Amino acid sequence: MAVRAQADGGAAGYRPEATLTFVTELRRQASRRRTQLTLGFVLLLPLIILVAFELGGSNGGGGGGSRGQFAALADIATSGGLNFALFTLLVSASFLLVVVVALFCGDTVASEASWGSLRYLLAIPVPRGRLLGSKLQVSLVYSLAALVILTGTALLAGTLRYGWHPLRTTFAGEIANGPALLRLLGILAYLAVSLLVVAGLAFLLSVFTDAPLGAVGGAVLLQIVSSILDQITALGSLRVILPTHYSDAWLGLLSSPIQTDGMVKGAISALLYASVFFGWAWYHFAHKDVVS
């Protein structure tokens, strides 16, 4: 029985828009152990921190505010649910979330290439742009989910343990519950935007290489190098072009009034970097000869 053909040459029932839909790709990635483990770890981390605070006692020995605003925020991490969630975000924003986002975005195309299933997807045919689009959408959704799960669990666990108190900060005094929750969401949004750089770089490397570890590791490595260069104050205003220069700008949401200058510049920098990386990835993938 011959397959009925359509006018554009495709087999009956074939539509490019229906190939590799978001839901299919979501299920494809959900079945992987690394997705489940990562989301599970992100769920457990606030609980681990909570246990650590319990074991460490009320005032864990460490001295004074001479270490700067980080130490000050750590001291008041146990004063309420919002503070606890803020502390969890603070300690995980610089490295853990970077690794998680790099993992989701850098592993997606490279692992298909390493399994050999990429060429069969392309032969379905899934249009190249659509393949990248689907994979990127799902990776970003998982990254966002990790972010939200982390914050939500921290908020829930912190509130159950320490109570629903206003947010205490060192310089801006206390912020009422409602506005503090909004500010926390604002911090989350800014982190999501600034992690787009990592996502873009990991995705770009994923399109270039067959080794998922290369893509993930490369993105994390470049993020670390950028942080190191940012510490060298002799570079002066040249540091503005580094992608991690504004990674702490979300602290401005804890002042009163809210300082948005750093966040605005950070968002601009992140969007520029992300668009360059994603554009390059699309261009390269659309024109390359797929041999894996």
Place this chain on the structure above:
Amino acid sequence: MPFARPALLRWPVRGVRLGRRRAIAGGVLLALVVGLVAWVVRPTAPGYATESRMITVLTGPDGSIPVPLDTTYYRPRSASAAHPVPAVLLAHGFGGTKESVAPDAGELAGRGYAVLTWTAEGFGKSGGQIHLDSPDWEVKDAQRLIDWLTTRPEVAKDARGDPRVAAVGGSYGGALALLLAGYDTRVDAIVPEITWNDLANAFLPESTGAGAQAGVFKKAWAGVFFGGSATRPGPGFVLGRTGSAPSPDAIVAACGRFAVDICQAYLSVATTGKATADQIALLRRSSPASILTRIKAPTLLVQGQADSLFPLSEGDANARGIAANGTPVQVAWYNGGHDGGLGPRSDQDRLRFLTAQWLDHYLLGSASTPGAGFTYSRIAGIDATGNDGVVAVGYSVARYRGLSGQATTVVALAGPSQPAANPPNGTPGALSSLPGVVSPASLTSRTVHDLPGQHADFYSAPLASTVDVVGAPTVQVRAASPTGEAVLFVKLYDVDSKNGATLPDGLAAPIHLMGLPATLAESQPVTATLPGIVYRFQSGHRLRVTVATSDQAYATPPTPTVYTIAVNSGVSLPTVPSEQIAGANVVWRWILLGLVVVLAAGLASAIWLGRRHHRLADRSVDRAYAETPLVVRSLRKEYADGLIALSRMDFTVERGQVVGLLGPNGAGKTTALRVLMGLIKPTDGEVYVFGHRLVPGAPVLSRLGALVEGPGFLPHLSGFANLRMYWQSTGRAEADARFEDALHIAGLADAIRRPVRTYSHGMKQRLAIAQAMLGLPELLVLDEPTDGLDPPQIAQMRRVLRRYATNGRAVIISSHLLAEVEQTCTHVLVVHRGEVVASGPVDEVVGDSPSTQFDVSDPAAAAEVLRRAGVGSVAWEPNGSLIVDLDGTPRAAVVAALVRAGIEVNRVVPRRRLEDAFLALVGGEPTSSRPSEGR
């Protein structure tokens, strides 16, 4: 080759070709990087030249005492007699030298001013003594320096002997600027910073208005002032005009380079804690308060909010006094000062901007008139980028209204009258601030200690709403003292349930009450003016007025006494309606918005264009080929490094055919199949599948099933899950997939439920073939399908493929197993070096009739017998075998004929026919001669 490169010199990394394109790109990139680095590190010559010289001025009460001054003159390179520029006298603070202001001088010179900095007399390498900005000495020095500037041709002049000059300085230098403007009309503008109005009031403050005679001596700051240079006589140490032998050692040790009268006045005041009228007059002479009415030069007054030495009240007195004359005055407060340092970055930027604007307007005559009359700033939070630690928000007000602000909020205080004890000799004393301790923490000092029993506290109710105080609060207090006198310190605290009590800027208001009754009931209220602050009292916080009896920064009566203290009213908080200064950063928000819009539009248009391009792509249908599964014309694939994988391929696959693609390794078989799958774009040529042109992503690919270069499965899913996931990715209906047929072909039975990573290679291969057959595509493309299968599976696969190519479907297989191709395929294509060297049905390619090889004892006689038996041809092999083309004669008959003729027959072997043809076509070489592998 004439000579081979030795192994060491060969390109170290195999496979990296330094093609011309890559070399050019690399060279351009390197040039860009080198250029950028060179531009960044280039040594930039400053736009000015510095000249250091000692200028000896004639100074003193009668102007006849020579004092050498160490000066540095900054001359802009653009200045000359033809293009004169205005000049700026830049004075340094107490205890510094001309080097202290060198960076600021460089900045001003960079803006095009000629700057003269000098070390004040009594400091550094200059001669003379410290007279605390006396009009007879330091002010006269500055006037002589203006005379010197007049002699410079590149300095602009207003009139003969009157250069266009401004005076700028901080603290000691600020008072000099004010006094200079009062004593010399040639000064055209001044910018005094964090300086005093009345030195007597500054060192002997009294906050009820009783004056310096009743003042409380600020001993900590005075000690810092006078102790700093007491033990360091400089090389230009000169006492008196005769240069005679130094005075007695005692005075030298105590006074250092201070003038004798100043020194003795200090020693007396420091000992007694009080100043006589003469001493106050001496201090007043060195103060702008004496000549405020004579200042006509437009004044930009900068005062520090975190300054316990010269608090905001000093600046306020200066501003009001100068403005009363009609002179233009602009007031700027900032979050720094003698206790707070330079302040946050935003404050420094604001002050720099205001100074530049002031000088540009009044010296250069530039158009931009200075705007607001009054600017100040308030600490708002943590600086996220960690530069200063704090962020200050700037505010501007059109007119300066003084320390009493525009409106007043009164907050009631409650609390009974309380006793407070004055400790003997002021020890132990409360600590409100340390002189000169510069840290952001001092801006909202928490390390304030009030000693129990030494203070009276009066609290307010929690505030209903937030109050932003700008100015000096006032409160009425009543006190009773057994001695009739009381020295008290009034402080306003911000009390918070979480953070405790905070004393804004660490400032306290000392009051000296005299004529007090012994009991509280008879006492009269006095109004104490608290220090000027900029502070936000949050709603829900409480105010606390503390009246303390001791403070380590001040001198208190040594006799222990117990006072009784009460407040008579609430505390009035001055407020000022102001506008927040929008930073230049507002433009970044617009940039962000613009960027987001551009990116969103770009993304939407890219998606839309992509879809449109996909739909309208050249999918020309060649009608002639509409029913032909595959037509390949002139296909060519050349790689960037020169490798030619396919040179020119032409072939056709019709419905019902099983076509075998046969060729040695590197012939281009897999490359051709990759092109068929849409993975590779050919350099030239076209491929038509059912008449539609095949490009990567063409919809016609959905009518094609493929297995190329091995299976590709998700190892963590089971075989069945993999097939289902694959079919879901196609987006087609589940019913079209024909899962049962596929599973039957795969033949994996129960293993289909196990994860693919547990499969053997053969199982994966079968599953891959089954995946290729999902949906029963009309064209099946298989690359080495029997790789890894055992003989029964190969036989079964052969049957499957034969059966598949019915009902209008076609199969194309690539292999280098000759027997397989011969048995499975109906047509064969022999590929060699990227070209099809032979094509057609298997029989045609092979030849007409089969041949047999005979090994016999007597080849010559056998040949005769065979010819007579009617065979087609006989050929001799070098080893004595006969290759016989039987041409229809049954083999058994031929053998029987040979035996009857008495010839011994050792072997009869049917020849591998396709191998003959194949080896003939490809020239018999086992491998191709290409340098790198490519299929």
